Amino acid sequence: MTSELQFIRGLKRRFPVRYPVQVGIGDDGAIVDCSQADQQTVVIDMQLDGVHFDLCTTPPQLVGRKAVAVNLSDLAAMGCWPTAAFVSLALPKSMKSPEAFLDRMYAGMEEFATRWNFCVAGGDTNTWNGPLAIDVCLTGIPMGKHPVLRNGAQPEDVLLVTGPLGGSLLKGRHLNFTPRLELANWLIRNYDIHAMIDISDGLALDLHRMMEASGTGADVLADAVPIHADVRSEDRDSSLLHALSDGEDFELLLALSHNDFDRLNSDEDRPQNFHQIGRVHQDRRCQLIDGNGNGTAMNVAGWQHELS
Amino acid sequence: MTSELQFIRGLKRRFPVRYPVQVGIGDDGAIVDCSQADQQTVVIDMQLDGVHFDLCTTPPQLVGRKAVAVNLSDLAAMGCWPTAAFVSLALPKSMKSPEAFLDRMYAGMEEFATRWNFCVAGGDTNTWNGPLAIDVCLTGIPMGKHPVLRNGAQPEDVLLVTGPLGGSLLKGRHLNFTPRLELANWLIRNYDIHAMIDISDGLALDLHRMMEASGTGADVLADAVPIHADVRSEDRDSSLLHALSDGEDFELLLALSHNDFDRLNSDEDRPQNFHQIGRVHQDRRCQLIDGNGNGTAMNVAGWQHELS
Numbered sequence: 095m096t097s098e099l100q101f102i103r104g105l106k107r108r109f110p111v112r113y114p115v116q117v118g119i120g121d122d123g124a125i126v127d128c129s130q131a132d133q134q135t136v137v138i139d140m141q142l143d144g145v146h147f148d149l150c151t152t153p154p155q156l157v158g159r160k161a162v163a164v165n166l167s168d169l170a171a172m173g174c175w176p177t178a179a180f181v182s183l184a185l186p187k188s189m190k191s192p193e194a195f196l197d198r199m200y201a202g203m204e205e206f207a208t209r210w211n212f213c214v215a216g217g218d219t220n221t222w223n224g225p226l227a228i229d230v231c232l233t234g235i236p237m238g239k240h241p242v243l244r245n246g247a248q249p250e251d252v253l254l255v256t257g258p259l260g261g262s263l264l265k266g267r268h269l270n271f272t273p274r275l276e277l278a279n280w281l282i283r284n285y286d287i288h289a290m291i292d293i294s295d296g297l298a299l300d301l302h303r304m305m306e307a308s309g310t311g312a313d314v315l316a317d318a319v320p321i322h323a324d325v326r327s328e329d330r331d332s333s334l335l336h337a338l339s340d341g342e343d344f345e346l347l348l349a350l351s352h353n354d355f356d357r358l359n360s361d362e363d364r365p366q367n368f369h370q371i372g373r374v375h376q377d378r379r380c381q382l383i384d385g386n387g388n389g390t391a392m393n394v395a396g397w398q399h400e401l402s
Numbered sequence: 403m404t405s406e407l408q409f410i411r412g413l414k415r416r417f418p419v420r421y422p423v424q425v426g427i428g429d430d431g432a433i434v435d436c437s438q439a440d441q442q443t444v445v446i447d448m449q450l451d452g453v454h455f456d457l458c459t460t461p462p463q464l465v466g467r468k469a470v471a472v473n474l475s476d477l478a479a480m481g482c483w484p485t486a487a488f489v490s491l492a493l494p495k496s497m498k499s500p501e502a503f504l505d506r507m508y509a510g511m512e513e514f515a516t517r518w519n520f521c522v523a524g525g526d527t528n529t530w531n532g533p534l535a536i537d538v539c540l541t542g543i544p545m546g547k548h549p550v551l552r553n554g555a556q557p558e559d560v561l562l563v564t565g566p567l568g569g570s571l572l573k574g575r576h577l578n579f580t581p582r583l584e585l586a587n588w589l590i591r592n593y594d595i596h597a598m599i600d601i602s603d604g605l606a607l608d609l610h611r612m613m614e615a616s617g618t619g620a621d622v623l624a625d626a627v628p629i630h631a632d633v634r635s636e637d638r639d640s641s642l643l644h645a646l647s648d649g650e651d652f653e654l655l656l657a658l659s660h661n662d663f664d665r666l667n668s669d670e671d672r673p674q675n676f677h678q679i680g681r682v683h684q685d686r687r688c689q690l691i692d693g694n695g696n697g698t699a700m701n702v703a704g705w706q707h708e709l710s
Binding site: 120143172174231243245 | 424425428429430431432433434435436437439440441442443444445446447448450451452453476477479480482486488490491492523524525526528529530531532533535537539541542549551552553599600615
């Protein structure tokens with residue numbers, strides 16, 4: 095039996111306060127020093143048993159890892175480094191050993207906190223008769239001068255993705271992917287990234303979001319969409335559908351000028367290959383262009399949650 | 403049927419971006435301008451159906467109201483004004499009309515957003531097979547020069563509470579209380595508040611927290627603890643136990659010097675009466691002193707969640 099006070103003492107030892115956090119776990123709220131940055135970014139994402147992971151088959155460490163990783167991916171898409179994490183938990187009363195679960199779950203979070211120098215600075219731990227729910231909020235500060243939004247794509251921009259897409263849920267990649275923080279930082283420090291978003295709900299839907307926010311449209315070359323080896327389909331059409339709509343890829347989609355794209359292509363220091371998937375245009379429709387140059391309207395397949 | 407994109411458009415209309423929020427709902431994260439404050443406070447609190455409210459008997463508006471109010475109470479205790487709210491939701495798939503629920507729930511949040519000039523700047527809405535869970539995170543900035551912590555109580559300080567305690571859960575006060583933001587602001591602008599905490603888990607436990615953080619102890623005068631009219635008990639001992647341990651009062655407990663307390667007492671501009679309940683001392687024990695001057699160790703009754 096662990097009391098709340100003992101549990102909090104353990105968490106404070108595990109996640110010692112790190113700058114810019116000045117006051118972490120243990121008061122009514124946390125205090126973050128923001129004298130070094132004019133802007134703070136806040137991201138939040140809730141992970142639910144039976145929806146985003148299956149507690150019967152997912153080790154607690156991967157549950158904790160994913161709950162933080164999806165938020166780090168959002169911060170990467172905003173062009174921000176993490177500064178502090180806040181973790182709210184609803185633990186099922188039926189859980190046999192909540193202490194062991196929490197210990198392993200926080201170990202999964204600690205991996206990232208150590209790697210990217212942030213701490214768990216607050217949270218709220220509850221027990222109830224429902225399934226496991228984890229809500230994680232992260233604060234961050236810009237890697238460059240400002241955060242990068244999704245609304246800055248311009249006609250004639252080149253669209254890139256940072257890796258192959260599809261099959262993430264099928265093969266469990268959604269539980270152990272690496273958020274693209276270093277890659278976002280390298281891009282931002284060297285190029286003028288007009289717009290960026292992370293591909294969490296499938297390329298089709300997330301591209302649609304970027305184009306809607308930017309007031310633009312896009313042509314995507316069907317043959318240029320990189321398909322992940324996790325996609326098992328035999329034929330190209332079916333594989334492409336997975337790449338466009340499976341979701342939980344957590345790669346970045348970005349828009350930059352032709353000039354910057356040419357510089358990037360010939361940059362010998364680039365940390366990896368980027369995949370040019372298409373271009374932005376004024377016309378607000380998103381089209382998929384086949385090998386013969388024929389376009390069809392892109393279906394907003396992706397993972398659009400229905401509320402009823 | 404409301405799609406996620408339509409739902410987000412509705413939320414953006416309902417909670418237009420307000421300074422210091424620069425980018426609200428609709429990107430991968432929100433951006434908060436922090437050029438006007440050197441410190442930001444972050445609070446988070448999860449409210450669960452069957453634990454903190456009962457969806458069968460609680461109107462959605464009060465559910466939304468409480469989910470934000472408990473966080474505003476934490477901000478008041480930190481001596482901070484709210485700047486932005488982030489709302490994560492797990493909605494039961496069995497909910498008959500989620501749109502109607504959300505509309506009313508957000509109306510309960512809107513009441514506070516309008517009153518204290520902040521906006522809902524982000525969140526995450528999900529459906530699942532579990533009960534309703536709402537996690538709210540608020541950011542804030544100091545009312546005075548710095549936030550007020552719970553660790554600054556000093557020997558000889560006077561301990562005050564801002565209102566009568568007990569019976570909150572029994573009579574539903576926990577659903578419609580007013581967070582003490584204006585009161586905290588008035589106190590901070592006029593006096594040197596050494597330590598402050600909101601009484602969410604009962605005076606006994608929250609006083610213990612303040613004393614532990616401050617490295618001090620306290621004598622509480624049993625006859626001086628203000629008992630709320632919501633407490634129904636006939637005898638004083640039983641009533642006192644309710645006042646000490648029921649929790650969810652959301653009044654403030656604060657420590658200030660004798661000099662400041664004397665000034666406060668004779669301050670004709672003070673917005674209400676404060677209740678002096680005892681004093682701080684070096685000895686780290688917390689004692690309850692009866693009418694004959696006899697002390698007994700204070701039981702940390704309160705609402706200390708057990709993890710198993």
